[in-house]
Structures are given as C-alpha cells and as structure tokens.
Amino acid sequence: MYQHSVSYFLEPLLAHHDPARVETFCYADVATPDAVTERLQKLSHHWRSTRPLSDEELYEQILGDRIDVLVDLTGHTGKNRLQMFARKPAPLQITYLGYPNTTGLAAMDYRLTDIDADPPGLTEAYHTETLLRLPRCFLCYQPLSTAPAVLDLPGKTMGRITFGSFNNLPKLTLSVIAVWSQILHAVPDARLILKVRWLEDEPTRQHYLDLFAAQKIPPQRVKLIGMIPDADHHLNFYNNIDIALDPFPYNGTATTCEALWMGVPVITLAGSTHVSRVGLSLLNAVGLPELITHSHQEYIATAVTLAANREHLANLRSRLRPQMAASALCHGMAHAQAVEATFHTEFSKWNL
Incomplete structure (x- = not known):
C-alpha cells in the first residue's frame, strides 16, 4: 500500500465505502511508507502494519479482528501472504487486483472480476476460485490529481x-x-x-x-x-x-x-x-x-x-x-457500492 499501480485502483474503493455498511481493516506490508501510504491509511477505519509479523502472527491478528471478508491484493506476486490465506483466517476470502490469475488455493473462495474480463463459460476452468462478476468493470481508476494537461496531437x-x-x-x-x-x-x-x-x-x-x-x-x-x-x-x-x-x-x-x-x-x-x-x-x-x-x-x-x-x-x-x-471506469461511488453489494450477498449466503 504505497506508490504502486494497485493503489490507483484501491484508493477509490476505500474512499467511497459506506461506513454504515462496511468497516475496513487494511493489513499493510510496507517497507517504506510514502504519501500514498498516508492517504490510504487515512481512508481506512483500522490500519495494521504487518511487515514485522510472521504468517502465524498475522493469522492470529486477523482472527482477533474478526474479519468477515478478507481480500488478497497480491496473489503470487512478491512478498505475498498466500501461506497465511491457506489457513483461512476469515470465513470468506477473495482475491482481487494485484494478480490477474487464479491463486490455486482451495482456501481462496472467490475472485472478483466482470463479465467482459471473464465471460460466463469462458474462463472458469482456469480458476480454483468461484468467479464473482461485478455488473460493470471490475476496476475503478483514480488518476493522479497532478496529472499534466493533454497537449495537441x-x-x-x-x-x-x-x-x-x-x-x-x-x-x-x-x-x-x-x-x-x-x-x-x-x-x-x-x-x-x-x-x-x-x-x-x-x-x-x-x-x-x-x-x-x-x-x-x-x-x-x-x-x-x-x-x-x-x-x-x-x-x-x-x-x-x-x-x-x-x-x-x-x-x-x-x-x-x-x-x-x-x-x-x-x-x-x-x-x-x-x-x-x-x-x-x-x-x-x-x-x-x-x-x-x-x-x-x-x-x-x-x-x-x-x-x-x-x-x-x-x-x-x-x-x-x-x-x-x-x-x-472513474465512478468510485458506483464501484464501491457494487463491491459492497457483492460482498454482502456472498456473506449472507455463508451466514445463513
């Protein structure tokens, strides 16, 4: 959770969550915090610095926080925590954003996507997770506020x-x-x-x-x-x-x-x-x-x-x-509402 391509898509989601429906916990494995880290920390209800924690310690932390839906943002990229996810510290676990493929983990329940990126019947065979398709694009982009002007062709x-x-x-x-x-x-x-x-x-x-x-x-x-x-x-x-x-x-x-x-x-x-x-x-x-x-x-x-x-x-x-x-693609509020609705629907099924 620092200046990284994932942050452009995570920030609008955190910024537009409805606090009456969602309580957010961010588990941040950041070696060198920056301005993006500071912004994301302010948008989260609870911020946990996990860099010094072992997988076992992080597992216990998440259990103690009583997380309902745990979202993985790294997949098989560097310094991931998939071994911790394999222990299933939350009832629902979803992979999203940082890795565009299956985790291959039986403990990872879902992968968040959309109907264009993963049309029904086309890509299920490549995933161990059940695909959750958002009604619109699975991504929401927040451009840099300091982006330079567009010049002539x-x-x-x-x-x-x-x-x-x-x-x-x-x-x-x-x-x-x-x-x-x-x-x-x-x-x-x-x-x-x-x-x-x-x-x-x-x-x-x-x-x-x-x-x-x-x-x-x-x-x-x-x-x-x-x-x-x-x-x-x-x-x-x-x-x-x-x-x-x-x-x-x-x-x-x-x-x-x-x-x-x-x-x-x-x-x-x-x-x-x-x-x-x-x-x-x-x-x-x-x-x-x-x-x-x-x-x-x-x-x-x-x-x-x-x-x-x-x-x-x-x-x-x-x-x-x-x-x-x-x-x-840039409608943060609609995107957050769609993600929240999807998470609530799936958690309600589990919590019957």
Whole structure:
C-alpha cells in the first residue's frame, strides 16, 4: 500500500465505502511508507502494519479482528501472504487486483472480476476460485490529481504518427513485436516508442532493437526510453504518443488507464483468458469498443486506419479525458457500492 499501480485502483474503493455498511481493516506490508501510504491509511477505519509479523502472527491478528471478508491484493506476486490465506483466517476470502490469475488455493473462495474480463463459460476452468462478476468493470481508476494537461496531437507537429507502449518487457513477446512491426511497415513514416525501466540497460536495449531488426525495422524507427521516476513526468511523456498499442496476450492495466487519461487511444487484442481481456473491459467501460480487436489482422488494420485519420485522432485526443472521467471506469461511488453489494450477498449466503 504505497506508490504502486494497485493503489490507483484501491484508493477509490476505500474512499467511497459506506461506513454504515462496511468497516475496513487494511493489513499493510510496507517497507517504506510514502504519501500514498498516508492517504490510504487515512481512508481506512483500522490500519495494521504487518511487515514485522510472521504468517502465524498475522493469522492470529486477523482472527482477533474478526474479519468477515478478507481480500488478497497480491496473489503470487512478491512478498505475498498466500501461506497465511491457506489457513483461512476469515470465513470468506477473495482475491482481487494485484494478480490477474487464479491463486490455486482451495482456501481462496472467490475472485472478483466482470463479465467482459471473464465471460460466463469462458474462463472458469482456469480458476480454483468461484468467479464473482461485478455488473460493470471490475476496476475503478483514480488518476493522479497532478496529472499534466493533454497537449495537441504530436502527429500534427511532428508530421508523422508515433505509436507507443509503456508496458513491462515480459509482455513484449516475439508475436507482439512481429505484429507491431507489420504496423510500422504499413505506416512507413511512423515510429514506435517503448518506455520501461529495464531499457536503461544497454544489452537489453540492443536485444530489443535486434528483435525489430529481424522484422526489417531499422533502429531509427524504434525509440527506447528507460525509467522516468517522477510520476508527473512519466505521464507527460504520453504527450509524445499518438496511439498506444496494448500487448497481447497479457494486456496492460494501469498503463492503459494512464494512456487514456492522457488522451491517447489504446488498441487492444481480446483473447480467451482474463489477462488477454482486461483491455476489452477497460475500453468498454470508457465507451471505446471500436478500439477492441479480435485477431492480428484486425489489430493491424485498426492501427493503420486510425493512423491515417489525424483529424479524428485529434478530436479523440481532446475528448478522451472528460469522456473517461464521466465513465464507469472513474465512478468510485458506483464501484464501491457494487463491491459492497457483492460482498454482502456472498456473506449472507455463508451466514445463513
């Protein structure tokens, strides 16, 4: 619970919980608290610093707090507490947000999602948990209050289209690079910007330039940017991008929301698993179904068509932030109400 992509989606939920219906306990394993930690702590009714606690001690703490619904935000990511969850300290245990897959734990009862990310009948076989589908997007995004302004379409001043992706490198598979290269071949004056912290490493940079070179994309058409530590400067770099390309089969989440907030349309390729349908869920929530594709060919064609219409791109850029702000993706109150209603319904079933 600090400056992390999960916090952008947790904060609006905590901020809009109804205190007459919900009493919140946050168990925070934070080594270095920051301003985000302080905000989240103020939004929680009870704050427990768990970093010094063993799994056994944390289990006893949760039992003592008499928690009805315990929500996991880490899954199989680093420093998780799944061994503690396996002991079942709460009657209902739900995994959410931080890990886009099943925990595989019999003790984890549910996974919170929505009908777009996990359509009924499509992904149940991949989960040990029962899927709880919210009526709207399973995510609610809170943009930075200090986010920079959306500037004019860079394609107008640069005289060429710039595609971009700020997603983590493991998502950039050979298939992704091949498809993105086909887009660059079809839009011969375009360039591609990739930004992620690992690109500060020279051998890593050269490796990715070599992968594009194998697709006959010269290095001058691919710009590689390393880490920009300041959040505002990071967001401001989207003002260099005309169109964002979502990787597949592992879509972006926070990066997609950031791009949209900065006026940059995101093209996604929907698949048949949760991680490959997050982009679909986000774009439907914002009201941009035309940016959702279902094949490599459609993905390429959508990117090429969008790049060819700069007037449309400029109009889309100017209206994206207010459109997103008014959408389900940024409606914290409605999201919190939906989550509360879902939790109450499932707990009532258990408590019969």
